Amino acid sequence: MATPRADEDTVVSVIRGAAKRVTVAKRTVAEVLASAPGHLTTDEITLAVQERLPDVSPSTVYRILEEFEELNIVVHAHLGQHAAVYHLAGAVHGHLTCEDCHATFEIPADHFDALSKKLLTTYGFRLDRHHVALSGACATCQAVRHATIATRSK
Numbered sequence: 001m002a003t004p005r006a007d008e009d010t011v012v013s014v015i016r017g018a019a020k021r022v023t024v025a026k027r028t029v030a031e032v033l034a035s036a037p038g039h040l041t042t043d044e045i046t047l048a049v050q051e052r053l054p055d056v057s058p059s060t061v062y063r064i065l066e067e068f069e070e071l072n073i074v075v076h077a078h079l080g081q082h083a084a085v086y087h088l089a090g091a092v093h094g095h096l097t098c099e100d101c102h103a104t105f106e107i108p109a110d111h112f113d114a115l116s117k118k119l120l121t122t123y124g125f126r127l128d129r130h131h132v133a134l135s136g137a138c139a140t141c142q143a144v145r146h147a148t149i150a151t152r153s154k
């Protein structure tokens with residue numbers, strides 16, 4: 001069963017449970033992440049936080065994200081050549097990223113079950129399904145590539 005992503009109240013209770021201070025900045029970072037539809041870079045998180053709290057510096061946001069990761073509230077991933085992106089921890093999923101248009105797609109982690117098992121039994125290697133995206137070409141870009149080749153060969 002899929003675990004829903006945490007909301008800001010869950011985040012706040014985890015911070016309290018770890019005997020850390022709950023600051024307005026931390027609460028705001030949690031709100032920004034909870035209301036985001038997908039993956040945010042640190043720059044995007046910082047901008048959204050600063051809209052509400054202009055005095056919060058990028059380094060503060062960075063430290064908050066680090067603390068949230070240590071508490072397993074937040075996870076990050078690398079989608080292609082871009083900066084790491086963050087979201088609240090929840091159901092583990094995989095990422096696909098298109099090298100042409102840089103679109104990213106979330107896919108269910110169970111697509112990796114067979115590969116994951118094989119890597120573990122053959123190499124003793126434990127796959128991290130979430131951390132780094134698989135790269136390739138999305139359906140739209142493949143169609144564009146085919147169309148370009150077809151036009152050229154006329």
Ligand SMILES: [Zn+2]
Binds near residue numbers: 087106
């Ligand atoms: Zn993700």
Ligand SMILES: [Zn+2]
Binds near residue numbers: 077078084131
């Ligand atoms: Zn990383």
Ligand SMILES: [Zn+2]
Binds near residue numbers: 137142
């Ligand atoms: Zn594409």
